[in-house]
Amino acid sequence: MDRYNRHIILSEIGQKGQDKLSKAKVLVVGAGGLGCPVLQYLAAAGVGTIGIIDFDVVEKSNLQRQILFGTSSLGRNKATEAKRKLDDLNDSIKIIAYPEKLTFQNAIQLFNQYDVIVDGTDNFETRYLINDACIITNKKLVFGAIYKFQGQVSVFNYNNGPSYRCAFPNKPKKNAIANCSEVGVLGVLPGIIGTMQANEVLKIILGIGDVLSGKLLCYDALSYQTTILNIKKSENEIQKVLLNKVDFNKQELNNSCKVEDFESSIKEFVILDNVQFIDVRESHEQPKVEGITVTNMPLNSFLEHLDLINSEKKKAVFCESGIRCKMAVFILNKHNIHNCYSIKEGASEINSYIKELQNKGSNER
Amino acid sequence: MLVTIKYFGMLAELTNCNEETIEFSGSYISELLEVLFLKYSNLKDKPFQVAQNNELVPIKTKLINQEIVLLPPFSGG
Numbered sequence: 001m002d003r004y005n006r007h008i009i010l011s012e013i014g015q016k017g018q019d020k021l022s023k024a025k026v027l028v029v030g031a032g033g034l035g036c037p038v039l040q041y042l043a044a045a046g047v048g049t050i051g052i053i054d055f056d057v058v059e060k061s062n063l064q065r066q067i068l069f070g071t072s073s074l075g076r077n078k079a080t081e082a083k084r085k086l087d088d089l090n091d092s093i094k095i096i097a098y099p100e101k102l103t104f105q106n107a108i109q110l111f112n113q114y115d116v117i118v119d120g121t122d123n124f125e126t127r128y129l130i131n132d133a134c135i136i137t138n139k140k141l142v143f144g145a146i147y148k149f150q151g152q153v154s155v156f157n158y159n160n161g162p163s164y165r166c167a168f169p170n171k172p173k174k175n176a177i178a179n180c181s182e183v184g185v186l187g188v189l190p191g192i193i194g195t196m197q198a199n200e201v202l203k204i205i206l207g208i209g210d211v212l213s214g215k216l217l218c219y220d221a222l223s224y225q226t227t228i229l230n231i232k233k234s235e236n237e238i239q240k241v242l243l244n245k246v247d248f249n250k251q252e253l254n255n256s257c258k259v260e261d262f263e264s265s266i267k268e269f270v271i272l273d274n275v276q277f278i279d280v281r282e283s284h285e286q287p288k289v290e291g292i293t294v295t296n297m298p299l300n301s302f303l304e305h306l307d308l309i310n311s312e313k314k315k316a317v318f319c320e321s322g323i324r325c326k327m328a329v330f331i332l333n334k335h336n337i338h339n340c341y342s343i344k345e346g347a348s349e350i351n352s353y354i355k356e357l358q359n360k361g362s363n364e365r
Numbered sequence: 366m367l368v369t370i371k372y373f374g375m376l377a378e379l380t381n382c383n384e385e386t387i388e389f390s391g392s393y394i395s396e397l398l399e400v401l402f403l404k405y406s407n408l409k410d411k412p413f414q415v416a417q418n419n420e421l422v423p424i425k426t427k428l429i430n431q432e433i434v435l436l437p438p439f440s441g442g
Contacts, residue, residue, distance in 0.1 A: 030442055032442050033441075033442055034442040035442070119442075120442050121442050122440060122441055122442040123440050124438070124440050127440065144442065145438070145439035145440060145441060145442060146439055146441040146442060147374045147375065147437075147439040147440075147441050148374075150373065150374055150439070151439070152438075152439050167414065167421055167438075168412075168414060168438045170412060172412040172438060172440075173412075183441075185441060190441075190442065216421070216436075218373060218436065227419070227434065228419065229416045229419050229420060229421055229434065229436070230419060230420040230421065231420075231421050232420070232421065
């Protein structure tokens with residue numbers, strides 16, 4: 001066990017502690033500024049199972065702080081790309097990528113499979129969702145959040161400790177506070193805060209030190225001023241979440257950077273004129289779609305081809321299995337290109353449907 | 366009495382200072398906030414919590430300390 005030698009020779013960790021790490025299961029929500037350093041340190045430390053959930057794709061403006069990614073990552077999903085980098089960093093652990101959005105519908109089932117949840121998201125909607133799901137599933141939550149040069153770290157729901165709602169009972173209204181994509185952030189700040197989060201995860205798993213439960217650490221990178229504020233547990237806030245448990249999965253996310261999730265069928269489109277069909281498969285992928293005009297915008301270089309988009313038309317985006325096209329619609333929405341639909345059928349199904357239509361057409365003649 | 370108020374995050378931008386000391390004669394944190402809302406009209410719309418003696422407290426708490434922190438939630442990640 002050369003890899004973990006510097007852990008094992010610490011009397012506080014030892015082989016016993018290292019075994020605890022390798023048995024631990026940690027889910028990191030968001031592979032962004034906070035998620036990247038958290039993931040890097042947890043993978044390097046030998047946390048046995050690491051889940052990464054993120055629906056977003058890597059953009060150039062992320063590279064200033066999201067240190068798992070490089071130029072070759074642009075346009076790729078953050079969860080799968082993070083897994084690719086981490087598989088190389090540590091091939092003796094299990095890393096699971098979920099290239100999807102955390103929702104009220106999938107959170108409970110997902111959280112149940114892990115011991116510790118790490119919040120590395122960038123919006124209040126998801127933060128409150130994570131907090132409530134942790135209360136319901138009784139999971140420890142390692143929280144981190146940043147603004148410009150300042151950060152906050154805490155551990156919630158730890159051994160009956162307070163939750164995020166005990167510190168901040170009222171969810172801020174939409175747009176009350178801008179997020180990182182709208183305001184600047186010092187690149188190294190999420191590195192510092194994310195590393196503190198990783199530290200808390202390791203302490204929780206190893207059972208060493210004082211966990212930041214019931215405390216909110218506030219850090220200022222410009223002055224190095226660190227303030228630790230005590231948080232009182234509010235049974236009332238926690239009970240409110242538990243009382244709402246049965247209806248939890250009926251709630252919907254109300255994100256400020258909302259994604260239009262328009263899944264549709266090819267049958268809705270081929271008879272229409274005002275449609276641009278977009279193929280996001282790579283150029284070598286077969287079969288090519290015939291019988292309709294298609295714009296080729298492979299997902300791996302998608303951002304470089306945004307100028308091919310016809311803003312006047314409806315966009316019908318397809319791929320092989322209906323997954324990559326969803327990602328493409330997400331990117332288009334993020335770039336303020338709307339009226340986009342992901343086609344659930346793959347290229348071969350589209351071909352047979354068009355053929356069927358053409359045959360019908362010639363039979364009727 | 367003199368009360369020092371520390372502003373974290375975007376609240377420091379709104380008030381244009383990291384901290385300030387003001388003369389205050391009321392007895393509750395909520396009353397202190399009313400004074401600050403008069404001074405900074407935009408402050409009322411911002412979400413924040415108040416800490417006294419390094420502890421987050423409800424605004425109806427009696428002011429016992431001469432140092433108060435106004436702390437907004439951060440969403441960034």
